[in-house]
Ligand SMILES: Nc1ncnc2c1ncn2[C@@H]1O[C@H](COP(=O)(O)OP(=O)(O)OP(=O)(O)O)[C@@H](O)[C@H]1O
């Protein structure tokens with residue numbers, strides 16, 4: 001019943017063409033290997049879409065392509081109607097497409113607050129004059145905004161800790177907080193709950209839903225099936241760089257080809 | 273602790289003001305050169321913080337030195353203008369070198385800067401009509417500041433002190449602002465910085481040009497202070513020394529290159545210009561790498577650790593909330 005509702009909802013979004021992200025024949029070769037192979041990805045505004053697949057399926061490569069870190073061999077990427085295929089990473093972020101990293105990537109020697117302040121980069125009024133003549137290190141409104149983001153992600157008490165001293169779970173969340181500070185319209189999360197216990201991953205997935213409810217579209221890569229099935233409204237399955245299946249969590253998890261792909265790759269990955 | 277640090281700085285400042293009164297011309301001369309070395313070392317820091325190994329800083333000093341000297345000598349331009357022109361020219365040359373090469377990673381950029389030292393040296397050596405080549409450029413006027421010629425060594429000393437303090441103030445303000453945070457972020461994880469919208473190519477270029485500008489300032493002062501320029505002076509040895517100041521002083525804090533430059537240039541003074549100079553700097557670098565990887569600025573902390581036991585300085589791990 002609930003599933004019906006969600007499907008019809010995403011259907012109606014597609015009809016109303018509030019398409020935020022759209023790729024056509026997205027392809028990337030590494031030598032002879034087609035890491036991403038003619039992928040047509042569509043994400044509508046307001047969705048939480050899961051991007052899953054066995055190890056090496058091409059999920060992270062997809063993210064690297066979408067965020068401008070690598071150039072596609074072929075295909076196009078449109079974001080909010082604009083062709084962003086050839087843009088560089090910082091230009092992609094400017095348009096509201098922000099990604100996180102699979103391997104924990106933080107500014108290790110900076111505090112939690114400073115990390116988030118850097119997330120505000122694009123929204124900060126900065127100039128050489130301000131740097132030279134202001135008595136404050138950072139504008140108070142930016143510090144306040146960063147603290148809000150830390151509060152929202154449950155990291156308020158860690159604001160003054162060096163990132164490298166944070167426990168693993170908090171480090172992962174800090175990565176999300178920084179991306180949020182950049183004010184994304186589409187947030188690409190690469191395995192946000194890797195290495196977390198049940199409790200922590202539950203909290204992060206709840207956070208992801210809250211983020212969506214606040215108007216941010218989410219594309220989520222994750223091996224933890226419980227997290228993916230419980231959070232995403234639509235799931236795209238990649239295998240060997242190609243789209244294997246697409247549909248609701250129920251459809252995907254009963255799809256014979258998907259089950260085979262995961263069995264082929266070993267069940268361990270599917271469980272996460 | 274903070275009060276102690278401020279106190280030390282005030283005493284140090286007073287001592288520096290009194291050097292011309294307390295010491296003779298020799299000390300005035302030595303200290304003025306120490307100040308130029310501090311400017312050079314500190315101005316390399318923004319680029320280093322961005323993770324760019326610039327082993328060619330002396331070339332930009334050379335550009336500033338020759339430009340300012342030639343303007344003053346041939347066109348009677350006052351020091352404040354010739355210095356600014358020299359510094360700006362160094363920054364523009366930095367733009368020309370940095371724009372194509374800062375996209376290169378790590379060691380390739382370093383190689384470009386090393387090669388550039390030789391290019392500048394050869395230009396200075398071969399453009400004889402302008403630079404007098406290997407005969408050296410002599411007859412450079414004393415600094416003529418705001419219409420007043422600084423004739424005495426002591427007055428030139430105060431000029432050097434002023435230029436150093438101004439440079440340090442500007443660099444410190446920038447480093448402790450948002451801009452400095454961006455430099456650090458690029459040095460720590462450039463891909464993450466990009467993912468947050470930082471145009472890393474532009475910021476690396478800006479940091480690099482800023483360094484070139486102040487290297488040009490140091491060069492301009494040097495030219496009018498020594499009043500003789502000789503192309504090989506600004507060679508590979510000086511370039512690596514500037515780098516060594518940063519590493520021996522310490523990379524972790526703004527004070528690092530200042531301490532490194534002051535310490536090493538005072539200590540190496542007896543060997544200046546001799547073959548022992550190279551040996552001295554090599555040993556200093558080696559000792560630092562082996563025994564004090566964080567540089568001299570971490571020495572007080574290390575000593576406190578020895579004295580009070582490890583517990584005193586060990587930071588407590590964050591409580592898992
Ligand atoms: N820079 C690269 N150079 C060469 N091959 C690469 C590169 N990046 C990825 N690949 C290859 O492309 C394929 C897809 O890798 P990718 O990291 O996108 O997989 P993934 O779906 O994210 O896997 P995982 O779940 O393990 O993170 C793999 O075979 C990988 O080895």
Ligand SMILES: [Mg+2]
Pocket residue numbers: 059060061102
């Ligand atoms: Mg991956």
